[in-house]
Amino acid sequence: MNFKNSSKICFFLWLILNIVLIQSCMIVPKNQDLPDSNISEKFPKATRTPDLSTVTPSPTAPIGSELNPIVFGIAVTNENEVDTEALAQLLSLLSTETEQDITMEYYDTYPPLISDIQDGTVQIAWLPPLISIMLEEQNFTRPALLSNHFGVYQYSTQILANTDQGFQSYYDLNLNQSTDSADIALSQFEGLRPCWVDQDSISGHLLPAGLFAQNEIELKEGVITKSPSSTIRALAIGGICDFGATYGGNGDPRTASSLTDIPDVMEKIEIIWQSDPIIPNYNISFHRDLPDSIQEELKESILSISDSIEGNDLFSKAFGYEITGFEPCTSSTFAPLSEILDALNSEAESVSEE
Numbered sequence: 001m002n003f004k005n006s007s008k009i010c011f012f013l014w015l016i017l018n019i020v021l022i023q024s025c026m027i028v029p030k031n032q033d034l035p036d037s038n039i040s041e042k043f044p045k046a047t048r049t050p051d052l053s054t055v056t057p058s059p060t061a062p063i064g065s066e067l068n069p070i071v072f073g074i075a076v077t078n079e080n081e082v083d084t085e086a087l088a089q090l091l092s093l094l095s096t097e098t099e100q101d102i103t104m105e106y107y108d109t110y111p112p113l114i115s116d117i118q119d120g121t122v123q124i125a126w127l128p129p130l131i132s133i134m135l136e137e138q139n140f141t142r143p144a145l146l147s148n149h150f151g152v153y154q155y156s157t158q159i160l161a162n163t164d165q166g167f168q169s170y171y172d173l174n175l176n177q178s179t180d181s182a183d184i185a186l187s188q189f190e191g192l193r194p195c196w197v198d199q200d201s202i203s204g205h206l207l208p209a210g211l212f213a214q215n216e217i218e219l220k221e222g223v224i225t226k227s228p229s230s231t232i233r234a235l236a237i238g239g240i241c242d243f244g245a246t247y248g249g250n251g252d253p254r255t256a257s258s259l260t261d262i263p264d265v266m267e268k269i270e271i272i273w274q275s276d277p278i279i280p281n282y283n284i285s286f287h288r289d290l291p292d293s294i295q296e297e298l299k300e301s302i303l304s305i306s307d308s309i310e311g312n313d314l315f316s317k318a319f320g321y322e323i324t325g326f327e328p329c330t331s332s333t334f335a336p337l338s339e340i341l342d343a344l345n346s347e348a349e350s351v352s353e354e
Helices: 005-017 084-098 111-117 129-137 182-189 202-214 230-235 292-305 309-319 331-353
Strands: 070-075 104-108 124-127 141-147 156-162 195-198 244-248 268-272 282-289 327-328
Touching: 005 327, 070 111, 084 104, 084 292, 104 111, 124 129, 124 141, 129 141, 129 202, 129 282, 129 331, 141 244, 141 292, 141 331, 156 182, 156 202, 156 230, 182 202, 182 268, 195 202, 195 230, 202 244, 230 244, 230 268, 244 268, 244 292, 282 292, 292 309, 292 327
Parallel strands: 070 104, 070 124, 195 244
Antiparallel strands: 124 282, 141 282, 141 327, 156 244, 156 268
């Protein structure tokens, strides 16, 4: 086995053991429309999903048949409490429209779901970006449909600091984008201490740390704050860290209700730099061995269902994740993030070898 690929896989496996779902950091858009009609009337309960306790699955039967149903795997954690009735309605729709028998398999954590995907017993999965990247690089899955979460398909990381620190900002508020490259903007933090949200947070640690590593900018050991609001509060207090990283591009963590006791937070804490939106939201991935014709049927059906407020509300309840649509995605969608995480992985390997 190639040592580099093996190390890379181990790195991703370490990340996912305690992976933190990013959606807990998002901000719900105001005045979001709710469906007017009763979802249960438009989307009836499941009638085609087989009860596996009454049948004997046969791997020799055609995939998608009653004796060899397509298995949709989903990890149910404290952060994404799914609505099982909505999930049953969703599977009923997918089964009816594609004329495939589809059943659901629930998992308490990601490792057993990953194992079943690798074994080929799960053909469809609802996955966060880090796990999706890992499984695709192992050639087990293909990302198929990227979710729109609170109005965006991908989001950013941003670097913030207290204005008293005197750092130069390379961020244009009106354009909501940076005015210079990462190597220029981030070099001013050489040798300083960051505030990270969590070791497993993509926007609050992994991506920004990867950008610093990619540009060979050394930092002191970071302080873990456990939330974007706590990072901003630490910067406002001062003396804890020199700068911090949070999500960006789809909301402003400085406007959190927990920070109302800092009335001048918007003036006191400024955005120094923001990455391009390269962090993909959760996606639906297909196993590589699922026939292309079935994959296409499933994609068309999912896009059709999500082409309405009621359909998106059904997906949101079924997955425990706010969804306002889907769009097709490929490995190229995840490539920019994967490339930067490679830099972080390489740095970790260098440190372990010293």
